[in-house]
Amino acid sequence: MADGHITYTTENLTDAVLARIAPDAPERTRIVMASLIRHVHAFVKDVELTPTEWEQGVAFLTELGRWCDDKRQEVILLSDVLGVSMLVDAIAHRTHASVSETTVLGPFHRENPPRMENGQHLSPGVAGEPLEVRVVVADEDGKPLEGAQVDVWHTSPEGFYDSQIGDGEEHAMRGRFVTGADGVVAFPTVMPASYPVPHDGPVGRVLSAMGRGPMRPTHVHFWIKKPGYRELITHIFKDGDPFLHEDAVFGVKASLVTDWDAAKQAGGAARLHYEFRLPKADS
């Protein structure tokens, strides 16, 4: 047996892997990969991960990618249920407290939703309790922003997004509006519902293993873009929903929870009213 060759142990292997990162690799790559390697190794050592558990982890990560297609994004779902998506969101937006708060994109946004006009029904032919939505898009000072693109999407009253109904091809309860001079987007729709995140795949097994439920509280998604302004990805949640305190993806923020039922006291329809405030893109 030959001498002079290093033998890697639990004590020296992490440093050996770190030492392989080239000094001339881009600085950000060095920082991110070094931290990733340190934390993955620390995790393996902390729990003394067994070969069998490692095999389960490999099988899990392999399966994760295989569940993804143009209507299902299991990797994002994993990030969501582990609170990672909201952590990235919190880091990105913590210096912008004066403007509307953000939350997770989630896996149900679709490219090129149907183009809608103000006042057009978002969910024609869908039976359910009426909901009147009226939002204003404004800058940080409350000045209305004209020409902002507003993607809106929510579940059916039964708790399903369009992509989860039938063959999933049809667009429903989903549309793209553009604000007028008053910054307003307003439309009738039907009341969405609380619903489980998709839990028939590998992420569902992770939730079950932790003894966690898959439910998300009732909400409507908004993705607002206006050139020159920071884009806003968020939801507005319905106050009183029983799952507000156990959102499977940790997406609830106090400022995003509003009373949709107030107008019903006066005999009107449920209403979701909100004013979104977007900072300048360079702020």
Added chain:
Amino acid sequence: MADGHITYTTENLTDAVLARIAPDAPERTRIVMASLIRHVHAFVKDVELTPTEWEQGVAFLTELGRWCDDKRQEVILLSDVLGVSMLVDAIAHRTHASVSETTVLGPFHRENPPRMENGQHLSPGVAGEPLEVRVVVADEDGKPLEGAQVDVWHTSPEGFYDSQIGDGEEHAMRGRFVTGADGVVAFPTVMPASYPVPHDGPVGRVLSAMGRGPMRPTHVHFWIKKPGYRELITHIFKDGDPFLHEDAVFGVKASLVTDWDAAKQAGGAARLHYEFRLPKADS
């Protein structure tokens, strides 16, 4: 806007996610998931992962699973190049220093390799320098073990495994032997070569980003199973290989590097001789 709803921040989100693990979840699940959540969150916070980088990470993990099939395991490859596989190996085997050392399985083992008899050529029809392999499988005291199953596989002299040649269906440079009463498995084959790990996929991009090469030093794989004994997954490396100190998967251990050329001084063929010692399964 309603009150009484928690807003998650970079300061309180990790604890909120940990608090969701049910008290009655299995203890090992609680330990592993809590550590995983802590370390993933710590990584995101340490590097202040940006939404764009998070998107790149999601795309990377999605692609990782999609590259996997019955001849390619990109998740294991990632684990290998980050040193995670060897770390798991080091943890699992650190209490068994008196027996043969282990190393990574790698992605090229195949189920049901061709059954071979002692003395049968492992690589018929493959042009290359002859290599005589003779290994003994013994217990911890050196007593030969009869009836041990020995899977052997290595690259061609050009550095390709059979699954990387042509349509990848044919088995070559690969076989399953069984030891006789003397514990010996011996056969002629051709000299394998150093070779790059598959680097045309997402893991290759990670290596490039870190300024790392993909090469592995010349070796022959062994996977030895004998009922009642701990199974042994390892390689034997060729001393003098220029990549011994920069193995892309950190698999080299001093005790696994041997001199294959010694016999050539006396005019003979290159030889790989080794005695494997397996501990009892319950030790």
